[in-house]
Amino acid sequence: MRYAVDASFFFSELSLDGELVTPPEVAEEVTDARSRCRLEALLATGLSVIPPSAGCVKRVAAAAGRTGDLARLSPADTALVALALERGAVVVSDDFAVQNVALSLGLEARGILQRKARPRRWRFRCPGCNRRYAAAGTCPVCGTALSRSLK
Numbered sequence: 001m002r003y004a005v006d007a008s009f010f011f012s013e014l015s016l017d018g019e020l021v022t023p024p025e026v027a028e029e030v031t032d033a034r035s036r037c038r039l040e041a042l043l044a045t046g047l048s049v050i051p052p053s054a055g056c057v058k059r060v061a062a063a064a065g066r067t068g069d070l071a072r073l074s075p076a077d078t079a080l081v082a083l084a085l086e087r088g089a090v091v092v093s094d095d096f097a098v099q100n101v102a103l104s105l106g107l108e109a110r111g112i113l114q115r116k117a118r119p120r121r122w123r124f125r126c127p128g129c130n131r132r133y134a135a136a137g138t139c140p141v142c143g144t145a146l147s148r149s150l151k
Helices: 007-011 024-029 033-044 054-067 075-087 096-104
Strands: 002-005 019-022 090-092 122-125 147-150
Touching: 002 075, 007 033, 019 075, 024 075, 054 075, 054 096, 075 090, 075 096, 090 096
Parallel strands: 002 019, 002 090
Antiparallel strands: 122 147
């Protein structure tokens, strides 16, 4: 089995049997000594640090826009899901937004210390005028930042 691992994997003691991949953006997030040591040990035993293709990154961004998670994903999160999509890997992350986008793309997602996320779609409501919208941003009527809620 192939796994695309997030930074939270390096902070945990979880071990996985199979091929491990991660994007450079995630590897750069691992900065504390203990986690960095684990990253270095895994690199020596076969962890691959691979950048995803630009096409997969665009597909992930589009999927995140559809699920309402685009504003919640960092560039490292987007790269992680894009790499999993490109390599046919299981996404290993405790970030629910990452898991939600992965699930929407038909990928398998697995939590580390948290439970697995359920697929969700979000809607956005203006707290100022109470209008509802499909995408995040600001209300075109009153200019208030939209709040996210479950659909």
